[in-house]
Amino acid sequence: METDLRYPIGKLQRTENLSDAQRTPLISAIAEAPAKLRQAVAGLTEQQLDTPYRPGGWTVRQVVHHLPDSHMNSVVRFKLALTEDEPTIKPYDEALWAKLPDAKGAVEPSLVLLESLHTRWITLLDSLSPSDWKRTVRHPEMGIVSLDGLLQMYAWHGRHHVAHITSLRERNGWR
Numbered sequence: 001m002e003t004d005l006r007y008p009i010g011k012l013q014r015t016e017n018l019s020d021a022q023r024t025p026l027i028s029a030i031a032e033a034p035a036k037l038r039q040a041v042a043g044l045t046e047q048q049l050d051t052p053y054r055p056g057g058w059t060v061r062q063v064v065h066h067l068p069d070s071h072m073n074s075v076v077r078f079k080l081a082l083t084e085d086e087p088t089i090k091p092y093d094e095a096l097w098a099k100l101p102d103a104k105g106a107v108e109p110s111l112v113l114l115e116s117l118h119t120r121w122i123t124l125l126d127s128l129s130p131s132d133w134k135r136t137v138r139h140p141e142m143g144i145v146s147l148d149g150l151l152q153m154y155a156w157h158g159r160h161h162v163a164h165i166t167s168l169r170e171r172n173g174w175r
Contacts, residue, residue: 005054008163012156018133018148026155031122033158034115037067040165041107048174049107053164058098060168063161065103066094068113074154075121081135081147082128088138125151 015022041049041064049061058066073092080087097103133148145153168174 003167005057005164005167007160008167009156009159012153012160014149014152016146016148018151020130023133023148023151026151027122027125029155029159030118030125030151033067033071033162034111034118036158036162037064037114037165038111040162040169041111044169044174048172051168051172053168057164060165061107062098062103063164064107065105065110066098067158067161068110068117069097070094070157071114071117071121071154074150075117075124077137077150078121078124078147081137081150082132086136086138086144088140091139091141 018026041060044060049064050059052059053063077089080089128147133151134146136144136146137150139145
């Protein structure tokens, strides 16, 4: 069976109404994502960073820059949900963001940004009460999404993109 290079860990599967025990590994995945991303790109050459993870896909460099872009949006979405009643959030065109000049630069600033952002994000996530997790945002394309849903999405998202890089490394024999 051929693996779909777009989804090296499979597609997102969400569960409604998570328990604290179910949230713990998801929060851990978010906490670990920056170190796993840094490890995934360690030692790569500029040429390797500019290699698409799949035909027609983003380069490794674009993937690295995409993660803090996406996760900054997520933190804002969490904060909006915690401070407003069912706010409508603004989606963004991630493919266009990946073509902007800052997505072609050195990866280190994005690695540092992701590390710092996740440090603050984990502080926020660890402070949430059971009722906070039920708070929602209105996504114009996905409808009503709870913080439990966003947690699952972004825990998956970090693992998903790190796997794009690690699977490319494995396929190409990059040690």
